[in-house]
Amino acid sequence: MAKAADQHDLGVPSGDARADVGSDRREFLCKIGALASAGALAPLVVGCESAEVFGPEPVAGVKLDFDITKEPFKPLADVGGKAKTIVGGTPIVMVRTTATQVLAFKDECPHKQCPLSATGSWDTGKKQLSCGCHGAVFDATGKAVSWPKDGTTQTNLKAFKVTFASPTGTVQA
Amino acid sequence: MTALACSLAASSAWALPRMSLTIGSRCSNCHVNPQGSGLRTDSGFYSTAQNGAITWEQVGWQKFHDMPDNQLADGRLTVGFDSRLQMARLGAPHWSDDGELVTPDRLVIPMQMAPALSVKITDWLSATGSYNVSTLQHSYLGQSPYDAWLQIKTSQEMPSLRVGMIQPTIGMRHDDHTMLLRRNPLNPGLPMIAPNWNELGAEVTYEGQHWISAEAGVFMANNLALSDSGAVKKGDLITSARLTLWPQLEDYGLNSWIGGSFLKAGDLTLVGSHIGLGKPYWGALQAEMVMTQTAANRDMLSWMIHASHPLKEWFVLEARYEKSTGSTSVANSNAEMTSLVAGVQFIPLPNVELRPEYRVLTTKDWKLAQWALQLHLWF
The missing domain is CATH 2.102.10.10 (Rieske [2Fe-2S] iron-sulphur domain)
Structure with missing residues (x-):
């Protein structure tokens, strides 16, 4: 533990810390990827929009x-x-x-x-x-x-x- | 339990009733206002400070990441801010004068830009207020631009008293002002009770036992007379009350509430009920009903059922169905509205919420299906 602490003090991650950093980075990148994928789906949702008025179209002159x-x-x-x-x-x-x-x-x-x-x-x-x-x-x-x-x-x-x-x-x- | 409440409340960005239901915690645990909404307590601030798909630390804003609370002057001052932008098609599809079908334009509306402050004057007296700057640009009839109150609270076990410009407590205070529970199907464009509705008056709140809460208040109608002018006049007395029981089925890890509300103002009588079931990490299922009647025989019944499920603390699936019917013998007319909303509460960064939703609103005369997006920033 003391060795790991020293390495941290020198700015050098320990083996465990390196694993943590890598894991964090992977998780971070996965999340960014998921967000980008969700954004790509947005146009599909927009395509689901619709507007409707019930009843016939108005006729002028009546x-x-x-x-x-x-x-x-x-x-x-x-x-x-x-x-x-x-x-x-x-x-x-x-x-x-x-x-x-x-x-x-x-x-x-x-x-x-x-x-x-x-x-x-x-x-x-x-x-x-x-x-x-x-x-x-x-x-x-x-x-x-x-x-x-x-x-x-x-x-x-x-x-x-x-x-x-x-x-x-x-x-x- | 507090730790659990805080960790789960992290998936809430606002006074969402589902959060209270999921963790079995009172709104007042996380918000200065015992109804929920707006300025957060230190627990409320802490519970949301680290929740996001990515953290402020990961984007290099360490100072914000490490901020311990939202209090100053040894806890005497609590500060906060809420900002909401809504992008949606507002209005109804209609025929133009040229006979063309017109779909309402998509607009970006500042719904809320509200700094808030609470001052602890003594151990038992506090003053709280907020001002919604966005109402200078856009507001609904009866919407109050501010709230402000003095609160006397001697201990958690005793009833507390609030006096000032506050919202009479009825039903659950939802953050979505488009919900049919507070709208009038006979006038689809006009809320019966405006968003951020507040009136001058006083209310007693009791939360001294974990299994029961109660509120009762007396107010003078002003804003309600604007949003529902057909039933309420300025200066009418408003009386309101709400009683909620909070059964906890500990063997199953379930929290629940069941309660009722009453409001009388001028010619308007409102009776409501709310029931819900929630479980940590599982989500919440809630239902609410509101019946109103006026002396002029305007009857309305609105109800909704809402389900939510957290895939992650920062990614919550939500869906609700609502129906509202109304009739009035004076104009011999009746109306019906239904609403289906499905969406996601997504918190990419702590204190930043995106809420994309797909909404289908149907009346007797028209139907509009659209997607909408809300951006909510808070501190």
Whole structure:
């Protein structure tokens, strides 16, 4: 043992120590190799990615008549009320903004696709629709006026044409 | 037992409930926060300091390798830091206005950059806090950028009291904020309970016996009123409680827990239960369930089952399945989400964690299968 200690002091590993160092080195290299192999598998995992939307692709130009005395449009009887519907496969949120106006937007916040029919709230004073998920805000035309600072691209909210003469109207997708 | 706990806790890089379950140890053994998460105790620091596929010594950083603890001023100060970067596709697949199927972009998000400090003022009084700088760039509604509390703890056998900005203790505190247990399937993009949720209030914790732990608290709703505005208003009183039993089957080397939680806030009532089984070097199997109901007849039920197995202390296989259903009579709607996550907790170097995961999230309207990667650095 004393000899081994002396050899260590001189910077010369003993026989046992040399074996340890070699073992450590082999183990270290094996681990590095394993990590490199795992990294090489990453592209295979990426290939497993997929995205799917259930339901048909939306069709443009479709019109829908609505009546705020009937479901599901009854919430529009009150200013600030919201209703959701589907027109031509497009989910739409409708908002009663004034006594004479109903606005319609795509029922997906362009930030993270939160359903505005559930998370959105209309500010009658500012005339803005804000998404409750992450705070994106849109004006009456759908233009984004405030956007979460998370690196995503600021995108406007799709608005749809509405004609309204209480209690009935038409929305066109 | 302590040595065993520390050696096994080495495969944990965070307040992972599975670690507590595997070694039969309380979260407070390794974290200053008795719920787990964040700043580590000297035991928590020590237990992770040497665990990695390779060590700091092997890459020539001897000083870091030899660092004995995370304490200063004769143990009066405990310091720490957690940083997490998440790379994932966030959002939902959807049709563009031009009729194209849009897959959400892959983003790199700083989830956490949180320095933390705990000061031992007297033998029985301490002050602890952390601030998550990353919330300046990205945060969820109801997410608290900081936590801070005073803790009165006279001994391990007696109940301790925390007062300040803290998270009411319900269920298990998981480090993954995407888990369905705290999400709302009726609003898939919005967490019902935000990550790093904290409220102003007080909570009593009892861990005086090895077979039982209990927490009870009273808080004032502020952040919960942001993340679940349909059920909770600002200023509503929050009451919460959790009771956990910790049976140990020593003949089989098994640790387990079984418990329940309750929370009432405004119109929201939450009832939860958690059960788990763990064995050193074998892994853990845990399940958790959360039921919520509001006065407006919004009912939700979420549950998950999670399995983990350590191939090495620094390489742990993990998988979980979750399901969440919700209905509300007001909007006459119902929703369902399922989530399947399989991944690895890989620690290439001590205090560096990589967590590659394959995730499949399905709702009634869409399905997204993706891989995600989290980088976690901590001290």
